[in-house]
Amino acid sequence: ATSAIAPGPRSDILVAYFSRTGNTRVIARQVQRALGTDLFEIEPSKPYPEDYEETVEQAQRERDAGIEPSLKAAVPDFATYRTVFLGFPIWGTTAPPVIRSFLSSHDWAGKTLRPFITHGGYGLGSSISVLASHAPRSELIEPLAMEADQERRTLAEVTAWIGGIERP
Numbered sequence: 001a002t003s004a005i006a007p008g009p010r011s012d013i014l015v016a017y018f019s020r021t022g023n024t025r026v027i028a029r030q031v032q033r034a035l036g037t038d039l040f041e042i043e044p045s046k047p048y049p050e051d052y053e054e055t056v057e058q059a060q061r062e063r064d065a066g067i068e069p070s071l072k073a074a075v076p077d078f079a080t081y082r083t084v085f086l087g088f089p090i091w092g093t094t095a096p097p098v099i100r101s102f103l104s105s106h107d108w109a110g111k112t113l114r115p116f117i118t119h120g121g122y123g124l125g126s127s128i129s130v131l132a133s134h135a136p137r138s139e140l141i142e143p144l145a146m147e148a149d150q151e152r153r154t155l156a157e158v159t160a161w162i163g164g165i166e167r168p
C-alpha cells in the first residue's frame with residue numbers, strides 16, 4: 001500500500017480511495033486504468049487494528065466522538081485536479097472517520113466529486129450527507145453504490161469451517 005501518486009503523465013482526474021479488505025480498491029484500480037487517472041490511497045497516520053472487532057469498536061468511538069484521525073499524507077498538488085473519484089466502504093452506517101479527515105483537509109471549491117461506495121448489504125446510511133457537509137463547495141454527483149463481501153461474514157464462515165476440522 002502506498003500513498004504515492006502513480007507514475008505517468010499527469011491527469012486532471014484523481015481517484016482517491018480508502019479500503020480495508022480490498023473491495024473498494026478493486027473499483028478504484030479499475031477506474032484508474034479505464035480513465036488513465038492518478039491514484040491516491042487514503043491512509044490514517046496510525047493504521048487501524050488488524051483485528052476486525054477492534055476496528056469496528058475504534059471506528060464506532062471515532063464516529064460517535066466526531067474524531068477526524070490524522071492522515072499519513074495529503075494529495076500533492078490537489079489544486080490541479082478538476083474531478084475526484086472518491087471511494088470508501090461504509091463503516092457503522094456512514095463514511096469512515098478518515099473520509100471526514102480527507103474531505104476536511106482538502107479544498108473542494110470547483111471540484112466535481114464522484115463517490116463510489118461499497119457496503120455489506122445495509123446501504124449508504126448517512127454517508128452522502130457527510131460528503132455534502134464536509135465538501136460543501138464541491139459539485140457532488142450521484143454515487144456508484146455496490147454491495148460487496150463483508151469481513152464479518154467471511155470470518156464467521158471460516159471460523160465454523162476451522163471448528164469442524166480435527167487437528168492432525
Ligand SMILES: Cc1cc2nc3c(=O)[nH]c(=O)nc-3n(C[C@H](O)[C@H](O)[C@H](O)COP(=O)(O)O)c2cc1C
Pocket residue numbers: 018019020021022023024025055056059088089090091092093094118119120121122123147148149150151
Ligand atoms: C469497521 C467496519 C464497519 C462496517 N459497517 C458496515 C455498515 O454499517 N453497513 C454495511 O453495509 N457494511 C458495513 N461494513 C462492511 C463494509 O462496508 C464492506 O464489507 C465493504 O465492501 C468493505 O470495503 P473494503 O474491502 O474496501 O474495505 C463494515 C465493515 C467494517 C470493517
